[in-house]
Amino acid sequence: MDSLENGTFEATMARSDMLEREIQVNPHNFRVLTGDRPTGRLHIGHLFGSLQNRARLSSLGVNTFIVIADYQVLTDRDSFESISENTLQLVIDYIASGIDPDDERNVIFPHSHVPELNQLLLPFLTLVTNAELNRNPTVKEEILASGLKRINAGMYIYPVHQAADILFCKANVVPVGKDQLPHLELTRIIARRFNEKFAANKKVFPEPQPLLSKAPLILGLDGSQKMSKSRGNAIMLCASEDETAGLIKKAKTDSERKITYDPINRPEVSNLVLLLSLCTGRAPEILADEIGDAGSGKLKSTLIESLNEYLRPLRAKRKELEGDLEFIRTVLRRGISNARNVATQTLDEVRDVMNMKI
Ligand code: TRP
Numbered sequence: 001m002d003s004l005e006n007g008t009f010e011a012t013m014a015r016s017d018m019l020e021r022e023i024q025v026n027p028h029n030f031r032v033l034t035g036d037r038p039t040g041r042l043h044i045g046h047l048f049g050s051l052q053n054r055a056r057l058s059s060l061g062v063n064t065f066i067v068i069a070d071y072q073v074l075t076d077r078d079s080f081e082s083i084s085e086n087t088l089q090l091v092i093d094y095i096a097s098g099i100d101p102d103d104e105r106n107v108i109f110p111h112s113h114v115p116e117l118n119q120l121l122l123p124f125l126t127l128v129t130n131a132e133l134n135r136n137p138t139v140k141e142e143i144l145a146s147g148l149k150r151i152n153a154g155m156y157i158y159p160v161h162q163a164a165d166i167l168f169c170k171a172n173v174v175p176v177g178k179d180q181l182p183h184l185e186l187t188r189i190i191a192r193r194f195n196e197k198f199a200a201n202k203k204v205f206p207e208p209q210p211l212l213s214k215a216p217l218i219l220g221l222d223g224s225q226k227m228s229k230s231r232g233n234a235i236m237l238c239a240s241e242d243e244t245a246g247l248i249k250k251a252k253t254d255s256e257r258k259i260t261y262d263p264i265n266r267p268e269v270s271n272l273v274l275l276l277s278l279c280t281g282r283a284p285e286i287l288a289d290e291i292g293d294a295g296s297g298k299l300k301s302t303l304i305e306s307l308n309e310y311l312r313p314l315r316a317k318r319k320e321l322e323g324d325l326e327f328i329r330t331v332l333r334r335g336i337s338n339a340r341n342v343a344t345q346t347l348d349e350v351r352d353v354m355n356m357k358i
Contacts, residue, residue: 012181016212019173023211027061033171033208035067038086038110039077042093043234044307045218045227047314048278053175053213055098058106062173065339066094067165068110071118075155076146091328093237096317101331107342109335111165116343120164121157123354127193128160128186136182163187167205168343175211184210198353216274221251223268238318241308248272248304253296261288269296276303279310 023030034054036042042051058064068087074080087110094108095101101108111117133139133156143151162183166174167190174184191205198204219226220233227234235247252268261284263270270284273291276299277284291299321328351357 009178009181012210013212016210019209019211023057023060023062023173027057028063030173031063031065031169031171032057032173032175032211033065033067033166033169034175035069035165036090037069037072038083038090039073040082040086040229041089041236041238043227043229043236044275044311045220045234046093047097047237048218049177049213049215050175051093051097053215054094057173057175058099058103061105063105064099064107065169065171066099066106066108066335068108069162069165070110070112071154071161072158075152075158076142076148087332088325088328089238091331092318092321095321095328095331096237096314101327104338107169107335107338108331109339110332111161113332113336114168114339114343116340116347117164117168118161119347120168120343120350121161123194123350124160124163124167124190125157127190127197132186132189133157133159136186138179138182141179159183159186160190163190166208167191168346169339170206170346172206172208173211174208175213177213181210184208198350202353204349204353218275219267219271221247223252223271235307237311237314241312244308244311245304248300248307251300253299257295258293259288259291259295259299261285269299272296272299272303276306279303279306 032054034050036046054064054066068090070083070087073083091108099106099108136159139155139159143155146155159182163186166184166187174180174187176184188207191207195201195204217226220228220231221235222231222233225231225233229236235244239247251272253272254266254268256266256269259269259273260266261270261273263274270288273284273288276287280287291302
């Protein structure tokens with residue numbers, strides 16, 4: 001990851017901090033694009049890691065595009081039965097976590113419905129080499145993790161498709177976790193090469209900047225790996241309060257009675273303290289100290305209560321939205337229409353500079 005063309009991870013982080021300050025001062029100069037694959041329901045790791053940050057940026061007044069990357073689902077698995085169900089559920093989670101569907105600066109759309117966006121993939125593919133696609137570290141990891149013997153070509157080219165997701169709307173900010181940095185670097189390269197080759201360096205496309213997530217890494221309830229639905233260690237946003245309690249009660253802790261906040265040496269206990277801290281807005285060290293000798297039983301019962309209370313408004317909103325899927329579809333139809341307007345303009349401009357006008 002340190003071999004990013006753009007310098008070291010530390011340098012990327014410093015630039016990201018500067019970008020954050022610029023956004024605070026002038027939110028209207030920025031357009032954010034973020035997105036998710038519709039592979040399943042979202043969990044509290046997503047909420048604290050990315051959803052809240054998106055809602056925050058959007059409420060600052062930043063124009064926010066959210067792509068539901070349904071084509072990406074086909075890259076590392078054979079199943080496609082739940083794509084449409086998962087898409088609706090994603091929209092529900094976005095709205096429940098604070099994205100205002102009535103604010104027209106928020107555009108939520110599945111990319112399969114925006115043909116003009118997808119068409120950008122074709123010229124973009126001619127701007128990268130096979131070797132560049134083959135050495136993408138995130139793709140390599142995903143190939144290993146998929147356990148598949150036959151890797152389809154979509155797996156190798158999806159980062160180029162992702163460049164189309166970002167560049168079709170000329171987004172200049174992409175909030176990302178570390179794993180997405182290679183994709184964003186490729187997007188910047190594609191923008192640069194496109195401008196150089198076809199537009200005599202005129203800025204048809206901006207080189208979007210990464211806004212690195214500040215959220216601490218949330219581990220699963222096993223305390224040993226990232227929270228993730230497929231690893232069975234997650235608390236889903238849609239879980240009931242009883243389910244949430246059951247999961248926390250079973251969370252792994254250690255044999256030391258006194259609660260301390262020590263993420264390196266006591267990852268399981270510290271992860272629970274961290275969650276408590278995120279729900280209460282209080283420092284983890286102080287919370288750990290307060291529980292102290294009352295032990296992990298007390299830590300768990302406190303967390304169960306705080307987390308359920310914290311999630312109660314979000315879950316109530318979720319329930320309400322689940323009862324009105326027609327509204328969710330309306331939000332998507334509006335998003336698709338806005339995204340297509342923007343994509344059509346960009347594609348016209350792209351055809352124009354590529355000498356493909358008739
Ligand atoms: N690859 C992202 C993920 O797996 C989803 C995604 C698709 C995305 N297109 C994007 C993220 C564009 C940011 C920008 O989560």
